Amino acid sequence: MGTIKEIALESGYSPATVSRLLNNDPNLSITADTKNKILKIANKLGYWEDHQEKKIKPTVALLYRVNHKEQLQDEYFTSLKQALVSTVERDALKMKTFYDIEDLIKNASLFQGFIGVGAEPIENAQLVKLHKVLPNGVFVDTNPAPELFDSIRPNLPFTVKNAIDLFIKNGINKIGFIGGVGPKHDHIQENDLRSITFVEYMKTRGMDTKWTCVEGTVSVENGYKLGKMVLAKYKNDLPEAFLIASDTLAVGVLQAFNEENVNVPKDTKILSINNSNVVKYVSPPLSSFNINQKEMIDMALDTLTHLIIRPDRPKIDIRMNTNLVVRKSFVPQEK
The missing domain is CATH 1.10.260.40 (lambda repressor-like DNA-binding domains)
Structure with a gap:
C-alpha cells in the first residue's frame, strides 16, 4: 500500500x-x-x-468538564485527569487542556484528537461542531454523543448485577438502592443506568424493589437527604442491605444513618461504587466496586491512536468491568 x-x-x-x-x-x-x-x-x-505494528504519537487535547460544586464528585474526575497527565508524560506525548468546548473548537487544527473527561452537560450542537473540525475523540466514563465519538466506560450494569448476586449468595434478599438522577443531554433528563439496571434485574430475580430511592444530583448533600428520606419511610422496615450508586452519595447516606443510630453493617449493610479514597476513612469504611482509572485512560489513548489511523471504522463503546474492594460496611462470606 x-x-x-x-x-x-x-x-x-x-x-x-x-x-x-x-x-x-x-x-x-x-x-x-x-x-x-x-x-x-x-x-x-x-x-x-x-505498518500495523507502528504506533503514532499524536498531539492531543483534553476536554475537561467539571462544575467544581461537588468536591468528592470532582475528585473522581480529577483522578482521571491526573492518570491521563501521567500517561501522557510517560509516553512523551503532547497535550493541552481545554475547559470550554468552544475554545477547543477554535483550536482544533492544532490536534490530531481529544480525550473527554467530566460530566458537565454539553449541547449536542456543540458536539456536532466539534466533530466537524476534530472528529477523532474518546470520552472517558461518559459519552454524550456515541454516534459521533468513541468511549471507555465502567461496566455499570455488570456492577449492579454483580452486587445483587453477591447479596443473594450471602443470604440477603431484602435489598435497597439509593441513587441520583441521570445526566441531562440537550435539556432532556435521562434516567441513571444504575437505577434502571437495579430495578430491572431485581424484578427478573423476583425480588421486591420497594426500597428504591432515586432523586436529585450525585452529591454528599443529596446522599444525606436521601438517607434521611429512607429512614423516615422505612426505619422500622429497613432492607438487609443497600447498593448505593456512588461513593459520593454513600458518604452522605452514612452520615444520615449514623445520626439516626443505624448501625452499619449490623442493622443494614452497604455496597457502593467508585472506590474513591475517602471511603477508607469514613465510619465504617465502605466496601466499594473499584473503577480502574489508569486502565481506562490507557485504553482511551490506545483507542484514540487507533481511531486516528483508522478514521473510517465504526464508533466504539468499550465497557470495563469493576472489582469489589471489601471493607467493613459489607464483608461477604460467599463470593
Missing part, C-alpha cells in the same frame, strides 16, 4: 520529514497543520495497513 515516498510526493514534504513523523522521531519539529496533513494522506494511501 502507500509508501513514505508516495506520501511525501502527495503531501509536498520531504521523505525524511514524513519518515521521521511516522517513526515518532522525538526531535522532529513541525507544525500541527503539517502533522495533520501527512497523517491524513498516510490514511488515504493505506500506509497503516502494512
Whole structure:
C-alpha cells in the first residue's frame, strides 16, 4: 500500500520529514497543520495497513468538564485527569487542556484528537461542531454523543448485577438502592443506568424493589437527604442491605444513618461504587466496586491512536468491568 515516498510526493514534504513523523522521531519539529496533513494522506494511501505494528504519537487535547460544586464528585474526575497527565508524560506525548468546548473548537487544527473527561452537560450542537473540525475523540466514563465519538466506560450494569448476586449468595434478599438522577443531554433528563439496571434485574430475580430511592444530583448533600428520606419511610422496615450508586452519595447516606443510630453493617449493610479514597476513612469504611482509572485512560489513548489511523471504522463503546474492594460496611462470606 502507500509508501513514505508516495506520501511525501502527495503531501509536498520531504521523505525524511514524513519518515521521521511516522517513526515518532522525538526531535522532529513541525507544525500541527503539517502533522495533520501527512497523517491524513498516510490514511488515504493505506500506509497503516502494512505498518500495523507502528504506533503514532499524536498531539492531543483534553476536554475537561467539571462544575467544581461537588468536591468528592470532582475528585473522581480529577483522578482521571491526573492518570491521563501521567500517561501522557510517560509516553512523551503532547497535550493541552481545554475547559470550554468552544475554545477547543477554535483550536482544533492544532490536534490530531481529544480525550473527554467530566460530566458537565454539553449541547449536542456543540458536539456536532466539534466533530466537524476534530472528529477523532474518546470520552472517558461518559459519552454524550456515541454516534459521533468513541468511549471507555465502567461496566455499570455488570456492577449492579454483580452486587445483587453477591447479596443473594450471602443470604440477603431484602435489598435497597439509593441513587441520583441521570445526566441531562440537550435539556432532556435521562434516567441513571444504575437505577434502571437495579430495578430491572431485581424484578427478573423476583425480588421486591420497594426500597428504591432515586432523586436529585450525585452529591454528599443529596446522599444525606436521601438517607434521611429512607429512614423516615422505612426505619422500622429497613432492607438487609443497600447498593448505593456512588461513593459520593454513600458518604452522605452514612452520615444520615449514623445520626439516626443505624448501625452499619449490623442493622443494614452497604455496597457502593467508585472506590474513591475517602471511603477508607469514613465510619465504617465502605466496601466499594473499584473503577480502574489508569486502565481506562490507557485504553482511551490506545483507542484514540487507533481511531486516528483508522478514521473510517465504526464508533466504539468499550465497557470495563469493576472489582469489589471489601471493607467493613459489607464483608461477604460467599463470593
